[in-house]
Amino acid sequence: MKSVAGKVFFTAISVLYPLIVYCGLEFWALSPRRLSLILLALAFYHFLNLTRSATRLERGRTSIFIVLILICAFVAFFLDNIIFIKFYPVLVSLSLLAFFGFTLFRPPSFVFRMASLWDKSIHSSPSRNAVERYCRNVTLVWCGFFVFNATVATFTVFMASDKAWSLYNGLISYILMGVIFIAEFLVRKMVQNKLQSYVPVCDLELDSRPGSALVSFDSGLEDGVKTWDDFVRDVSTVRHYLEARENKPWILHCEDSYYFTVSLLAMLQSGRKALVTANRQEAFIKEIKKPEYGFLTDEPFAGGSATMVQDVLANGESDGTLRFGKFDKSKAEMVMFTSGTTGEPKAVYKLFLQFENELFELVKVFGNDWVNRKVYSTVNHHHIYGLLFTALLPIATGLPFRRHRIDFPTELVSLVNESAVVASSPAFLKRLSAEADKPFDFKCPPIIYSSGGPLPAEVAGRACELTGMWPMEIYGSTETGGIAYRQSKNGLIWTPFEVCKMSVAENGCLNIKSNYILEAEGFTTGDVVELYDDGRFLLQGRSDSIVKIEEKRISLPEVENRLKQTGLVQDVRVVPMSGKRQYLAAAIVLNEAGREKFAGAAKLSINNYFHDYLLQFIENTVSPKKWRYLEELPQNTEGKIRMRDIQALFNLAESPNFKILKFRREPGVLTVKLVFPTTSDYYDGHFPEFKLLPAVVQVDMVLRLARNFLDVPKNLSKIHRTKFAGPILPDVPAWLKITYDADAAKVSFNYYVEDEQGNPGKNLSNGSFTMNPEESRG
């Protein structure tokens, strides 16, 4: 009876058995003896199935079932007794009870076996453990039902009429099964949409995930894929290394998120304080590194002793034990460094407890959106937002993460077939909205987070057009962690995380208390706030953005917003300046309408346009006195625009001879895009028929910029070598990169042109000087 038709036939008989028996007795006047033939036939059918059973155990169980059916059939036949005919549904229930119940003691449970036949990916899923637990519960529910059903069926055999027996076993029992099926289906849908794989980082253990679960990946790396087994082994190896050494605090910097996470977890688990720094400049490391500190990194470091994670993993010092397990979150210490929007980077002390509490909150609010997604990042995981979203969250939730950052907006194309969570920043999204010309064809729109600064609503809208989803903005800081979130489609109002209790401090700034801020009095930010009764709030600029210009108070964002109102400005930053007098200065990036309107106009007339516009709203004294028009505002690596960078730009007096189009200042490095107009005096006396920038001007320009932006000493002691490989032509923008090594007092420079992709292209000239540090600084 291996044919499908046979199978259907006998299944139908088995299911309709109570009805057939009832009809047989009531309408067809069949004796129990005749009806017992049906039982025999069913026994025969089960016997045929027996040969197909996989295991001996299964065969054993089915054999017992068949024997019991046969006994009933024979007894019914010989005694011509209806009781035994009616026993079949009881036997079926008991058999299923045995079948399901047995797997409870020999996991995986029956339901999980069925589920994994259906979806093989369960085995390598981070939520496998949760799915297993769920399936076991479903198996239990079925066992309970079979006990109940067998009991009621037995009752109907002895105590009820033929009709009642038939009604219960042939209909009511099936309806009950159907109800359980539907209920389970609904519950499963709810559970499936929930992130079930979350485990606090401090509670992770060897078996928290299936060994084959994916931890991180990177198609750009050989051996880029790492599983839970790899992760546990690598953390253990780093722990062996750390625990064999006396260094207690360790400085940590790894570009590769996998190495970073492995190293950080090893430090936390082995009770080593971790100083997480994005800045790995020699001078900075020297400043924070005390003699007893170790330094773990994944890139060669020239400035003194550092340990390479790759070496530690390759050497694999170990006593053969796997060291991996829980740690005390209230004792594990970390130090973070702020990215320094307004001042120098500041060290912020953290207990891991703070991160753990915040992770819990993030999972609570956003976790269900992340089910079955992969984590990508465009931000630095050495800062709090990157650390939480791209290193700790993936580890706590079991979501695989990519090991290297997405640097270029166009790289998003490689994600179109993935379900992704992208931790991003306003800087990246701005570039994305400027560079992408058509929407990405995402199979499933990525969930994009943005943090590190305010995301302009028009950029958020453009990002939605391109990706299909409004970015979720997170407001927070190194000191406070995440405070609130918003999506621009709902306006500017922020919704706080539930554990954050908001109040307004005396100075009008936002104060936050939460279980991830240690201080009982909470933390007062520098952000002026308008707080509503329901806890939601609007931000109204930094308190340090309110400045006094010659005794007159003015809010810098107010001036900026007024300038944006002209509809000609894409980006603007207004900064306070002081010299002979205090004044405001505005660095402006014109938008397309602005560029069109002012095409070919003298700078003075553009200044006057904005000045006149502003005078409608603000007093002359607090209206900007100096103006710069750039192609882009200078951002640091975290995408933040620093006031002091803009101020440095204004400290360099404007000259008709050259124009700065863009610049970027990092510690010891200045990159600037310059243009020397045809009308520049610099060309005077040099080849009037073929103007090119004289070497002496090139060198002078390097020194002027280096003194202004990099705090380079005033006096030159030696010019080493300069090589001129190509001319700098009028009106053709050239790039200049200046690096200053303060210890060696050495300035190096390189003029070059940009290629079509916007990368450094043809070299125009390069060279270096030594400065005389003894002289007063310029």
Add this chain to the structure above:
Amino acid sequence: MSDLNTRIKEVIIESLELEDITPADIVDSAPIFGKNEKGEGLGLDSIDALELGIAIKDKFGVTFSTVKEETKKHFASVDALAAYIAEHSEG
């Protein structure tokens, strides 16, 4: 444009550290502070006025009356300032 007018303009630009502007950009008859109905004028503010007053005193050796209204008249335009200086510097 007289030499004196040009010198005054240079002093204005230099002492107030004005950017993006040359003596040629300053209209002789236009207001130094604020603007006229044609939209001409340097648009300087009251802080600039103090600074400029000192600079003119130093460079041209003239003093100004303490009566505010009168002084205001002298600073009405480059022409007015030149007339005042021409009248008072020598004698």
